[in-house]
Amino acid sequence: MVEWTAAERRHVEAVWSKIDIDVCGPLALQRCLIVYPWTQRYFGSFGDLSTDAAIVGNPKVAAHGVVALTGLRTALDHMDEIKSTYAALSVLHSEKLHVDPDNFRLLCECLTIVVAGKMGKKMSPEMQAAWQKYLCAVVSALGRQYH
Amino acid sequence: MSLSSKQKATVKDFFSKMSTRSDDIGAETLSRLVAVYPQTKSYFSHWKDASPGSAPVRKHGITIMGGVYDAVGKIDDLKGGLLSLSELHAFMLRVDPVNFKLLAHCMLVCMSMIFPEEFTPQVHVAVDKFLAQLALALAEKYR
Numbered sequence: 001m002v003e004w005t006a007a008e009r010r011h012v013e014a015v016w017s018k019i020d021i022d023v024c025g026p027l028a029l030q031r032c033l034i035v036y037p038w039t040q041r042y043f044g045s046f047g048d049l050s051t052d053a054a055i056v057g058n059p060k061v062a063a064h065g066v067v068a069l070t071g072l073r074t075a076l077d078h079m080d081e082i083k084s085t086y087a088a089l090s091v092l093h094s095e096k097l098h099v100d101p102d103n104f105r106l107l108c109e110c111l112t113i114v115v116a117g118k119m120g121k122k123m124s125p126e127m128q129a130a131w132q133k134y135l136c137a138v139v140s141a142l143g144r145q146y147h
Numbered sequence: 148m149s150l151s152s153k154q155k156a157t158v159k160d161f162f163s164k165m166s167t168r169s170d171d172i173g174a175e176t177l178s179r180l181v182a183v184y185p186q187t188k189s190y191f192s193h194w195k196d197a198s199p200g201s202a203p204v205r206k207h208g209i210t211i212m213g214g215v216y217d218a219v220g221k222i223d224d225l226k227g228g229l230l231s232l233s234e235l236h237a238f239m240l241r242v243d244p245v246n247f248k249l250l251a252h253c254m255l256v257c258m259s260m261i262f263p264e265e266f267t268p269q270v271h272v273a274v275d276k277f278l279a280q281l282a283l284a285l286a287e288k289y290r
Contacts, residue, residue: 030268031268034269035268035271035272035275052268052269109252113256113259113266114259117263117266119260121175121260121261123260125175125178125179125200126182128179128183128256129179129183132183
């Protein structure tokens with residue numbers, strides 16, 4: 001189980017309070033598809049991803065960005081049982097969606113950069129550390145059911 | 148994953164825009180490296196204080212940023228241009244190259260923080276590729 005100090009819990013809550021999921025979700029996924037173009041392999045059914053503009057204008061990308069970020073937020077209400085919280089989602093990503101779990105890390109990097117852009121220096125180094133620890137825990141849980 | 152000429156121009160342009168805040172970005176980058184990845188402090192055990200925001204951390208962050216700016220000027224031949232820096236890192240400092248990735252990530256976060264409008268996905272991918280090439284050039288002499 002991941003151990004959290006009171007300060008870390010406060011930092012993670014503070015970051016989430018600054019995140020508008022409907023805005024940051026799409027931005028994070030768009031950035032991931034642009035910066036790491038091989039991630040587009042999972043979105044063959046999403047239509048036109050052929051240019052950066054197409055990615056940014058694609059409604060399915062935006063909608064899925066909201067889904068993914070909502071999923072990442074779930075852990076906030078279950079910080080002491082992250083592994084079990086994501087067990088079913090991990091099985092889904094492994095056995096149905098066949099997503100290379102390294103992609104979770106890439107999406108989370110893009111999310112951190114989007115959030116940093118929104119928060120500026122209000123995201124202190126200590127806050128960034130707690131935030132990345134949170135994302136690391138979720139990414140680890142999502143990768144656990146891969147065999 | 149080498150840089151296209153358009154991406155090289157994007158990198159030069161963004162770094163030029165950044166130059167008024169380069170010291171701040173350098174200092175913040177290293178502060179975040181030691182905060183988010185505390186194992187990196189192992190390279191700074193000779194400092195009295197290696198905590199985020201401390202004077203030695205800020206000063207060294209500025210030094211590192213200076214090196215990155217120098218590399219921008221050598222973007223057409225990073226391996227050749229960074230030969231002596233590579234030797235320094237390989238034979239004297241012996242920094243595990245995995246840390247170059249961690250530093251690059253913190254630098255990207257700081258760029259996004261301080262230049263949110265300018266750090267578009269297009270700038271992001273170009274700078275990310277450049278920092279990866281820089282890391283490769285720095286590791287050139289390791290073995």
